[in-house]
Amino acid sequence: MIEFFTAPAPNGWKVAIMLEECGLAYEPRWVNLAAGDQHTEEYLAINPNGRIPAIIDHAPGDGGEPVTVFESGAVLLYLGEKSGQFLPTDLRGMSRVRQWLFWQVGHLGPTLGQHGHFHLYAEEKLPYAIERFHRETLRVYAVMDRQLGQEEHIAGPDYTVADMACFPWVRTWKAQGVPLDEFPHVKRWYDTLKAREGLRRGVALGSDMRRQGEMSEEERRNLFGTGKAKLL
Structure with a gap:
């Protein structure tokens, strides 16, 4: 257990x-x-x-x-x-998953975490901080959109831990004020994953x-x- x-x-x-x-x-x-x-x-x-x-x-x-x-x-x-x-067991598949998993923990999560803090929770609204992290949020979404325009899932053709890592942060798009329709490949991936029963139970x-x-x-x-x- x-x-x-x-x-x-x-x-x-x-x-x-x-x-x-x-x-x-x-x-x-x-x-x-x-x-x-x-x-x-x-x-x-x-x-x-x-x-x-x-x-x-x-x-x-x-x-x-x-x-x-x-x-x-x-x-x-x-x-x-x-x-x-x-989690792939082949060398190249494992390498791709690790790269995108580390991208999530190093870029997507921290960026959206800071944007969410300054945009939603900080008592003192600092325009510079809000704008800085909003721009970076759009940048990381663009990175993800470009990748998902080339692959079905974040790290390749298969659903992996990289997708599980990214999904909960993308799930905050509405509260964060992200124009999801401007990232059609992210939207396609997000809507597809929402139908997974295990994912639905997890969130x-x-x-x-x-x-x-x-x-x-x-x-x-x-x-x-x-x-x-x-x-x-």
Whole structure:
């Protein structure tokens, strides 16, 4: 069984999708980010970075002690190797998937995360920061659109962990104000993936737990490391 430490957010949805698609047995362990669960010593022993997601695999392939993995990209690779699914075994296929997975964790996710923060959550609206990350958001969408104009999926003809990594972030397009119709290949890919049952179950995990309403000062500090007038 896999303990899955997560919250209803894009990086958590990546791993939830993979677990559902692979059919691996898991138990969600909810990390209340607004309450500061991620900063506790107990959780930092699992994920030293104090973010989600993380897993503990109590039945690793070598039959040894439980294996703990943090960072969403590393978790996806671990689960792909464990299950033998959604991860190519040939040299070139594996290389393509790793490149696009690392692109997601290094570009798509951080860019949309910062854009979302300054555009949606920051109390002080800074035009430079909003415009800077909006332009970069459109740039990474253009990169993805060009790739999907050449391939059916992000890393080639097959659906892989690279697609699972990208989908939850693209899912935020409306809130982020992205003109999705201007990226027709991304839209085609996004609409196709939405029909996958495993993916739908993954992004639905914890949907009833998403916080609503205004944040308190304590919640803002726990989520963003900020005070009222101090930005991340």
